[in-house]
Each structure stands twice: as structure tokens, then as C-alpha cells.
Amino acid sequence: MLGEFYFSGAGYLWSYVTTYYLDPEGFAHELVTHFKSTLKSLYARGARKFLINNVGPIGCIPNKRNRVTNDCNEEKSHGAEVYNGKLELALRELAKEFEATFVLANSQEIFKEFLKNPFKFRLKYSSKFGRVFKKLLEYLLAIG
Numbered sequence: 001m002l003g004e005f006y007f008s009g010a011g012y013l014w015s016y017v018t019t020y021y022l023d024p025e026g027f028a029h030e031l032v033t034h035f036k037s038t039l040k041s042l043y044a045r046g047a048r049k050f051l052i053n054n055v056g057p058i059g060c061i062p063n064k065r066n067r068v069t070n071d072c073n074e075e076k077s078h079g080a081e082v083y084n085g086k087l088e089l090a091l092r093e094l095a096k097e098f099e100a101t102f103v104l105a106n107s108q109e110i111f112k113e114f115l116k117n118p119f120k121f122r123l124k125y126s127s128k129f130g131r132v133f134k135k136l137l138e139y140l141l142a143i144g
Contacts, residue, residue, distance in 0.1 A: 028083040032090045043098050053105040054087055055080040057112060072115070084108050 039050060058064060058080045059073035066073060084106075091102040113120075 024079040024082050028079065028086045031083060032086040035087070036090050036094065039094060039102075040098075043094075043100055048100045050100065050102045051105060052087070052091060052102065053107050054084040056107045056110075057115075060111065060115060080108065 042050070057072055057077040059076035059078075064073045064076045065071065088104055091104055094100070095102045
């Protein structure tokens, strides 16, 4: 029984991975559809306030950045941007459908601003991702 669960879960995960590489648009649609279903289930159980964080620029994480220039890999970030757009639309639809509050924390834009203007966040340069991430966390903890 446990083996069946892992096997079926692995098949489900594999279909997600292959869908992502073949069709980021379809992959984002699948994820958002599943997430909407989860939010509806939480609403049915009494939840009325939701804080949803979107996906940051995946192409800016260390192992996805350009190894020569250290720039963000825009191709890798594209899938996250597609997902974020669909997520925002889905949350607007849910807000119309239910009497609940849906707040979207736009980590994508926060992180892009952090990389674009590191001086604003008291960082000398943004080419070293680890330092950028550490400073971002310090900043978010200080304002939160």
C-alpha cells in the first residue's frame, strides 16, 4: 500500500516535470487549478483570510544563474512569470466568488527590485546571490 502511494506520487510528479519542460503554460495552468481547489477546500473549512506568496525569479537562484556573467537566467524565470500571472487571475476570481480576503505577496517584484537597486537595501552590489538573499531576509524581517 505504501509502495503504491510512492509509485503513484512519483508518476504524478513525473507528469508535472515533463509537462513543465514541454509546455510551461500548461504546467502553470495545472498548478494554479490544483492550488485553487486547495484554497476552496480551506474556505469550505472556514478559512476567510489568505496570504499567498507568488514565485520569485527562479533564474536568479545560484545554480540557475549564468555561470560566466552571473546574470539571471531569464529563460528559467519565464515559467515562474507565467505561473504568477495565472495565480493573480485565479485569486481575483476567488475573491469575486467567495467572501474572503486574498492578499498576493509579490515576491517576484520585490526580489527583482532588490537585484536592480541593491543600494536601496544597503548592499554594495548584487552579483553575489548569497549576500543579496541574506540582505533581503534581513530587510523583510526588519519591516515585518
